[in-house]
């Protein structure tokens with residue numbers, strides 16, 4: 001058997017920590033921080049549609065990278081724990097860039113509703129007839145109740161582009177407006193002026209419910225990044241097996257191992273949480289103390305401030321933490337950006353071993 005030397009031990013611990021951090025930074029798309037009011041608003045609308053069969057429409061508006069998609073993922077993740085979302089509802093995700101015309105969109109809707117066979121070779125006169133047919137296929141039971149539909153329209157502004165008709169939006173909003181079927185239509189966009197792009201007939205059927213996600217103007221962006229640096233690079237420790245230290249209310253911890261990556265993310269990545277149980281608490285404490293010390297390091301703060309001149313997009317910050325990211329026009333590559341220092345050593349040699 002191979003002897004466990006202290007060098008060996010350190011290498012194994014670091015490898016495990018890196019694997020853990022990379023998993024959390026890159027794969028966790030369901031943990032959402034802050035914006036409780038906006039989160040609750042979206043959650044409330046979707047929950048009422050799924051559980052009570054109500055019809056709603058809303059727009060989620062915020063700059064790119066502000067966490068709109070993550071918010072929706074987090075809401076769906078919470079909902080799936082409270083309701084049997086796969087049998088009580090159908091989630092249809094459309095993207096304005098991909099579904100560039102109504103025909104393509106309708107094809108995708110049919111596929112996501114798993115009704116391709118039901119439609120077969122049928123020919124429909126209008127878009128509305130086609131959609132009505134799809135909804136009628138979903139009606140079941142004695143009361144002919146329809147399953148709830150959740151329509152998530154990413155890049156919503158692209159659905160109201162002047163080059164295309166707004167038939168899809170008109171029909172979806174018409175259903176929510178007249179409550180023909182339990183449906184929640186959520187448009188997601190970074191365009192503040194999106195309402196001006198809507199046709200009059202579409203606008204009049206929309207609920208005018210706007211949910212804005214903007215960063216807190218009182219907090220300086222580099223302070224946000226500095227806090228995030230600590231949050232993303234520290235590892236929760238369990239002193240006693242089974243006792244988890246929770247990092248935030250929205251972060252469901254895996255109580256067996258104390259790790260803060262949601263179980264569904266681990267499952268999706270086919271990672272067994274037990275492998276992180278081998279992490280030595282004292283080693284993790286030392287690691288965390290080192291990361292927390294970086295929060296007060298002038299050079300790190302200076303680097304983060306320079307980064308914020310370039311971008312405040314959290315995704316780019318995360319990319320930098322993991323792989324060094326694209327070099328911005330400033331001299332950022334020469335800085336001692338905390339995570340870079342930790343990760344760059346292994347960038348070329350062991351990069352592939354981070355994730356299974």
Ligand SMILES: Nc1ncnc2c1ncn2[C@@H]1O[C@H](COP(=O)(O)OP(=O)(O)O)[C@@H](O)[C@H]1O
Nearest residue numbers: 031032033063064065066067068069070314315
């Ligand atoms: N409030 C937040 N909570 C958690 N992650 C966030 C938050 N805001 C931004 N992010 C992170 O920033 C990145 C971009 O978020 P995303 O939801 O794709 O933004 P958007 O859809 O608004 O363009 C993701 O990695 C996401 O995890």
Ligand SMILES: [Mg+2]
Nearest residue numbers: 068069070154
């Ligand atoms: Mg998005």
